[in-house]
Amino acid sequence: MTDGPAGRADGASATGPAAADPPPVQVRGLVKRYGELTAVAGVDLTVRTGDVYGYLGPNGAGKTTSLRMMLGLIRPTEGSVRLFGRDPMHGVRALEGVAGFVEAPTFYPYLSARRNLELLAAYDGGDAGDRIDGALQTVELSDRQRDRVGGFSHGMRQRLGIAAALLRAPRLLLLDEPATGLDPAGMRDMRLLIRRLAGQGMTVLLSSHLLNEVEDVCNRVAIVRAGRIVYEGEIAALKRGAGARYRLQTTDDDRALAVCGAQPGVSDVSVDHGRISFVADEAAVAELSQALIESGALITAMAPQTVTLEDLFFSFTEGDGVPAAAAEPRTAPEAAI
Numbered sequence: 001m002t003d004g005p006a007g008r009a010d011g012a013s014a015t016g017p018a019a020a021d022p023p024p025v026q027v028r029g030l031v032k033r034y035g036e037l038t039a040v041a042g043v044d045l046t047v048r049t050g051d052v053y054g055y056l057g058p059n060g061a062g063k064t065t066s067l068r069m070m071l072g073l074i075r076p077t078e079g080s081v082r083l084f085g086r087d088p089m090h091g092v093r094a095l096e097g098v099a100g101f102v103e104a105p106t107f108y109p110y111l112s113a114r115r116n117l118e119l120l121a122a123y124d125g126g127d128a129g130d131r132i133d134g135a136l137q138t139v140e141l142s143d144r145q146r147d148r149v150g151g152f153s154h155g156m157r158q159r160l161g162i163a164a165a166l167l168r169a170p171r172l173l174l175l176d177e178p179a180t181g182l183d184p185a186g187m188r189d190m191r192l193l194i195r196r197l198a199g200q201g202m203t204v205l206l207s208s209h210l211l212n213e214v215e216d217v218c219n220r221v222a223i224v225r226a227g228r229i230v231y232e233g234e235i236a237a238l239k240r241g242a243g244a245r246y247r248l249q250t251t252d253d254d255r256a257l258a259v260c261g262a263q264p265g266v267s268d269v270s271v272d273h274g275r276i277s278f279v280a281d282e283a284a285v286a287e288l289s290q291a292l293i294e295s296g297a298l299i300t301a302m303a304p305q306t307v308t309l310e311d312l313f314f315s316f317t318e319g320d321g322v323p324a325a326a327a328e329p330r331t332a333p334e335a336a337i
């Protein structure tokens with residue numbers, strides 16, 4: 001289900017991590033039970049150097065609980081977490097190079113953004129204080145650093161939370177739903193910020209139940225449902241595996257419908273709002289267009305309908321875990337579920 005670290009050998013440069021370096025996050029058989037309730041039911045995942053990794057699932061799926069275990073805030077009932085090969089429960093040293101927050105970051109509302117960071121830097125020690133200016137700049141809060149956090153929007157607080165994490169000069173950032181509750185502009189800012197951090201060489205794991213944004217930001221995802229991973233891998237592969245739905249119009253739709261029904265590789269043929277609809281991969285579409293010409297039903301329009309991560313997500317989380325390639329694209333404008 002997961003690739004070994006050897007898969008990164010091609011990406012390792014002379015100055016980069018050796019192929020044998022332990023991955024930023026390696027989770028195996030992770031379980032958390034609260035009495036009768038199993039919040040996390042055996043999660044395996046691997047975050048590799050340079051990943052922006054999306055940990056996706058609906059509310060209650062076990063994302064926050066998983067992240068708490070990854071950050072060493074609570075002890076797993078079973079299984080293991082390794083961050084750069086170290087167990088996060090093994091003291092502060094084990095969390096070197098790691099930062100993040102679970103649920104919303106908290107600050108003193110009556111103090112300024114800068115003062116809050118100064119207090120955190122003093123607590124962290126070392127040269128954290130020297131990083132305050134850079135962190136504020138990265139999250140674009142330099143202009144507002146003297147303002148009280150109490151007056152900040154939710155998006156500004158989330159960004160300040162990331163600034164606080166940056167004081168620790170992390171190589172790995174673990175962020176729990178950083179974009180949840182943000183307005184569209186706030187979400188766009190968060191997306192840009194995460195891309196900027198990844199561009200600076202940080203590995204990021206972020207949880208989300210907001211799918212359209214992670215689709216743009218993450219290269220790899222795990223989809224978690226009821227405490228279990230139902231998919232882990234590349235978004236591109238996930239989408240490829242799903243095939244694509246097409247809409248078709250021809251000069252003779254009755255004939256075209258018969259051709260589609262008989263064509264190998266073309267499935268789930270139906271008529272929707274007077275237009276033919278089917279699922280196929282590109283090779284099958286090419287052959288279908290040839291067959292249609294030969295039948296005399298000439299194509300006037302044939303358009304692929306985009307399969308979004310939302311479609312895939314719904315098919316994984318609602319059904320029996322098998323992605324429904326034939327899923328109709330959802331029209332819900334809001335990705336929250």
Ligand SMILES: Nc1ncnc2c1ncn2[C@@H]1O[C@H](COP(=O)(O)OP(=O)(O)O)[C@@H](O)[C@H]1O
Binds near residue numbers: 039065
């Ligand atoms: N401290 C706790 N005690 C009891 N149940 C908990 C606790 N924390 C989380 N849960 C339960 O575990 C499940 C997963 O919760 P959570 O990890 O917060 O999900 P998510 O972050 O994906 O929304 C939920 O059913 C939640 O009610």
Ligand SMILES: [Mg+2]
Binds near residue numbers: 063064065176177
């Ligand atoms: Mg949560």
